[in-house]
Amino acid sequence: LVSYVNPFIGTDGTGHTFPGATLPFGMMQLSPDTRVDGSWEGCSGYHYSDDYIYGFSHTHLSGTGVSDYGDVLIMPTNEINFNNGFNGKKGYRAHFSHENELAEAGYYKVLLDSTNIEVELTVSYRSGIHKYQFPSKDQQFIILDLEHRDELLDYKINRLNDSTISGYRYSKAWAEDQRLYYYITFSKPIKNLTYAIENANSSKNYKFESKQAALEFENPDNEPIYVKIGISPVDENGAKNNLETEIGKKSFAAVKKEAQDIWERQLEKIIIETSNYDQKVVFYTAMYHAMIAPNLYQDVDGRYRGMDLEVHQNTDFNYYTVFSLWDTYRAAHPLFTIIETERTNDFIKTFLAKYDEGRIMPIWDLSGNYTGCMIGYHAVPVIADAYLKGIKDYDFEKAFEAMKHSALQDKLGLESFKTLGFIPVENESESVSKTLEYAYDDWTIAQMAKELGNEEDYTIFTERAQYYKNVFDPETHFMRGRFRNTWFTPFDPYEVNFNYTEANAWQYSLYAPQDFSGLMDLMGSKEALENYLDKLFVAESETSGRHQVDITGLIGQYAHGNEPSHHMAYVYNFVNKPYKTQEKIRQILTEQYQNNPDGISGNEDCGQMSAWYIFSSLGFYPVTPGSNQYIIGTPLFKKASINLENGKTFIIKANNLSLENLYIESVKLNGQQHPYSYLNHSDIVKGGTLEFFMTNKPSNWATEDQYVPTTAINDHLIVPVPxxxxxxxxxxxxxxxxxxxxxxxxxxxxxxxxxxxxxxxxxxxxxxxxxxxxxxxxxxxxxxxxxxxxxxIDPKISIVLNTNYANQYNGGGDNALIDGILGALDFRTGTWQGYQDTHLDAILDLGELRAVSNISVNFLQDQRSWIFYPSEVSFYGSNNGDEFVLIEQHNFQNPKPTEPTEIKTVSTEVSGRHYRFIKVVAKNIGDLPTWHLGASFKGKAWLFVDEISVN
Missing domain, CATH: 2.60.40 (Immunoglobulin-like)
Incomplete structure (x- = not known):
């Protein structure tokens, strides 16, 4: 089966995958780096459109939307040059072509045609081997670059002997304090060791000032040079022990065979039978991608670095990192509850260890760091879903305590959520999405509380699970932001704004998977929900407002390239129209996944995009993890066998399957008619056969109410807030x-x-x-x-805006700059008025001639969000509204990088001069500064202004 894995799928477009060698859930991802700048397209370190390889580093993220890793870059070359070549000058980077590149599960090979050096890579879990074949015995160099990609916090290059170096690299990027240690051995003796800094004493074993080193080798017979490396989050001895335990004296060929044997066993967990080669490649590559993360974060001796950045010892379970939970709780973790039950226990034990170390379970953790990325507390549904499916080899009482602890915080909008039943726009950014996802997470807490017999918590969290009702607008049938208890306006369901997480109202308004019956009641009927779905899939495939690179794979306003849409096509089953689910699922399966480098329609997101494909191609999907139900779609293969860890097999057959026969005529489960458009988890884990009978037109299968899936909250009903x-x-x-x-x-x-x-x-x-x-x-x-x-507002005062603000940052409308309500440090809470690549030109009419003593205006700066102070602010006065005289002009210095978010008040003293009209002009800086990350996107700066005051 490894022959069907194509690691290049997702390396082009927006997939953000890498082609290098790794093992299932392994610590090391040994892969080429074609990007050094942390750009969005190159988050994994590699992009198929690139022509140069800068080297081969040992950690990579698979399919994320933020850049990190790329630790300990090694590059074979034919001369000493510490410049990587990114600046266009001669450097150690090398040209390559895809014709001379090969990637397999656990193995990677490329010819660096600039230097004619052939590179092969393979790995074990915490260690790996590079194999370099130089064109001649002369000029054989290897560059070690610890400065590659991220901001370097601390480092060490330590020569132990003529064939060994070790050290560490502490870096800052998405993870603020990532610590990685390395231990490297070479198959040939080091002839010379040159550091990037002059006067470094290479004979002493201590931390040098150099972040780079060049190693020259003695190799008279021009044999391949093998570079063996172990890595560790703990210390150099841990890296050494990992290498010696896993690889030791094994040959490259032996390690490669072990790696591919491991992958073969992993892929055999699901066997599909189809004559379509590309479908087989896409499926097994999806299996491969779904099993790259989470990653081991523990040495072979059981030591690991926890969320407190202290070293801990554990031999009872494997400890992991890289939990992209906002993505993976939807399908990847439910997939693991079927094919990785023992590892699911370890994932949950890891959550509880992180709870002990950092006093909260992870949301998106990376190498002992809380990244502060994404929303919800989605370790909670992962635990609840596993527990309710009978996966319980952990302290589930403590797990329940940790789940409640996550939900009872007062940060990230939870204080408002708990007290008001929703999160106001003005209190927290992404308020609609957070309200909806907290409500779902709380439902899973309620389900576990019920299973544990805890009636009090069942009541509390069942009520909180209904808070989605408080952001439902009964007039538009969309989930909307509540701004000062009105609806955020003007409203455009296509608009991507700060009320939603990487989405718009179209893409979040069906997010109540715990209570579709309640959502239908709010909409008025099943027909109303079906009508919403129909409109969703044929709506204009464009978004307005903020540009969001994650919104891809659009079918109407269904965005398959991003996770909030992933359950939507299956919702047709809930409204008695399974044939519409079948149509949409087949379309997504065949159009959004391809056997080519641009074959994934969005970020792969640590396995979620692939898990969706795996489930959906088998014929069902977990719309509501925690319900123990899978909603039936339509199978893609004639036969599939799920080989369970309990020794049983669940077989899926599709009779009369063809390109045209995508509709289900009938279903049998273990030989008995199965008229239901859903499947229970217990049906799968006890083994058996699910048999589909396919046809070329919609049928009446599973269209009657008693056969339709439901999710409904019937206990402890709340009253929505007015x-x-x-x-x-x-x-x-x-x-x-x-x-x-x-x-x-x-x-x-x-x-x-x-x-x-x-x-x-x-x-x-x-x-x-x-x-x-x-x-x-x-x-x-x-x-x-x-x-x-x-x-x-003073009724005598009015304002005319001669330039247009962005609707998603309207601050409350045309009068926002004179309403007396001041903006806070978080620009996403709706009180600031935003202008992108546009100046502010505003005229205040004071209603009559008045003595003016002072004029002031406030500006926000948040450079990470592309918001900058103006380059210039000018105040003008006029008696007639046509002829203005300059009162004062304030010039700002050219912007320099700064981290903190700031508010600056620009004011001028007028000394009692009389004016009726005051004009304020603030000039936007326009193009982002060249030093800003957004400049690589040719980004334009935002100008955020609030409250023009005239005394």
Whole structure:
């Protein structure tokens, strides 16, 4: 089966995979590096479009959207040159062509045609071998570069003898403090060792100032030079022990054979039978990619570096890192509950160890670091899903404690989520997505609580699981941001903005997999949900607002290249239309996955994109992990056999399968008619046969209500919180308030300032600054009380904006700059007005001639988000609105790199001069500075402004 693995799939386009050698869930990923700049396309270190290899490093990330790793670069060459060549000058990089490149599971080979050096690579779990064949016995050099890619924090190159060096590399990138140790042996003696810094004493064994070294070898017979390396997160002795234990004196051929034998056993976990060669390659490459991460992060002696960056000892289980949980909880981890049950136990034990070390389970951890990346607390559903499937070889009481601990934090919007039942836009960025994903995670806690007999927690988390209802807009049927308890406007469901995580309203509004029945009730019917799905798949395949490189693989507004869409095609089963699921799944399987380097429609994301393909091509998918149900789609292969760790086999057969026969006519499970469009986990793990009978047109199979899957929350129903459907939080003379609720049967109550609550019967007027409190009640149960501050703008003052702000950063609309509400440090909370590659040109009309003493305006700078201070701010005054005189101009210095987010107030003293009109012009810097990472994308700077004040 290893012959069907094509590691080049995903190395082009946006797949972000690497072609080098690794083992299943191994610590080492020994692969060529064609990128040194950390660019988005080159997150894995390699991109198929490149022409140069800079060397071969020993750690790589598979399919991520952020760059890191690329540790300990080694490059064979024919001269000493410490410049890598990235700057266009002569360097140690070498040209190569794909015609002279070969990648297999556990093995990689390339000819560096600039130097005519042939390179072969293979690995064990924590160690690897390079094989270099030089063209002649002369000029045989190897460059060791510890500075490659990331910011170097600390380093050591230590020559132990004529054939061995060791050291370490501490670096900063996505992981703020990554520590890696290495131990390298060479098959030929080191003739000379040259450091990149002059006067380094090569005879002493201590940390040198050099970050690079060139090794020259004595090789009179021009035999291949073998470079054996062990790595460790603990220390140099750990790296040595890993190398000697795993590889020792083994030959390159022996290690390669062991690697490919290991992969063969892994791939045999699922055997497919098809005459379509490309489909077989795509499937087994998906199996390969799904088993690259998470990665071992533990030496052979059981030592590892924990989330406290301290060294811990453990021999009871394997400890892992690189948990891309926002992606992988959806399908990759559910796949592991079928084919990797023992390793799933180790994953959960790892979560609990990280909980002990860092006092919280990981969200996206990398080499002992919390990256702060992505949303939710998705270690929780991984544990719940495994536990409910009977995978319990860990302290599940402690696991439940850790799950609750994750949910009971007050950070990342959780304080609002717990108290209000949703996250307001102004309190936290990506508020809609976080509300939805927290609700799902909490449902899985509730399911585990129920299984444990914990009624109190079952009640609490079942209620929280329904908080998705609080961001559902009953008018548009979309999940929307609640900004000051109104809906974020203007609303465009195509717009990618800070209310959603790597998505828009189209792509997140079906995210209630724990309660599709409740979502149908909110929409009004099954037909309404089906109508939404139909529109989703035929909508315009363009997005507006912020450019989001992760939104790829669009079919209408279904974005298969990013995870929030992955369950959507299967939702047709829930509305009695399984044939529509079958159509969409076949389309995605055949169009979005190909046997070529650009064969994955989005970031591979540590196995999630591949796990979707594996499940879907077999004929079912885990739409709601934690429910123990798989929703049936349509099979791609005539036969597939899942070989389970319990010794049993689950066989899937498809009769009459063809390109046209994509529809299911009937299904049998173990010889009995199976009229249901779903499958239970227990049906799989006890072994048996699932048999599909295919046809070329839609059938009536699984269309009756009793055969349709459901997810429903029927216990401890909440009352959704009401919202302000009409009314301006910042107003001039008065504003009319219309209140509504997603549940039309709920009764709304309101109070203004310190008055008593009264039933809401009809719209009312607010004409002065006030505090409005509202809640809803139904069946003697109340929602949370929501408080909204109303601001009155001086009715004499108006503003005209001569330049256009971006809708996703509108700050509350045209009056945002004079509404008295100040922006905070987080630009994504909706209070700033944003202008990209556009100046601010605003004119305030004071209503009459007034004595002005001071004018001020606030700007935000967050360089990581492309937000910069203006290059220049000018204040003008006028009596007639046509002729303006310059009052004062403020010039900013050319921007320099800075990490902190800052707010700067620019003001000018006017000394009582009289004006009716004040004009403020702030010039955007335009192109991002050349030193900024975004400059490689030809990025344009943002100007964020809030509150022009005139005293």
């Amino acid at each position: 919202f302000i459907a009409e009314g301006n939080v910042a107003f001039k003379n008065e504003t009319q308030i219309l209140l509504k609720n997603a549940d039309k049967e709920a009764k709304i109550f309101y109070a203004i300032d310190d008055s008593e609550f009264q039933p809401y019967e009809q719209p009312f007027i607010i004409s002065e600054p006030a505090i409005l409190k509202i809640y809803a009640e139904k069946n003697q149960k109340q929602s949370a009380v929501i408080t909204t501050q109303f601001y009155k």
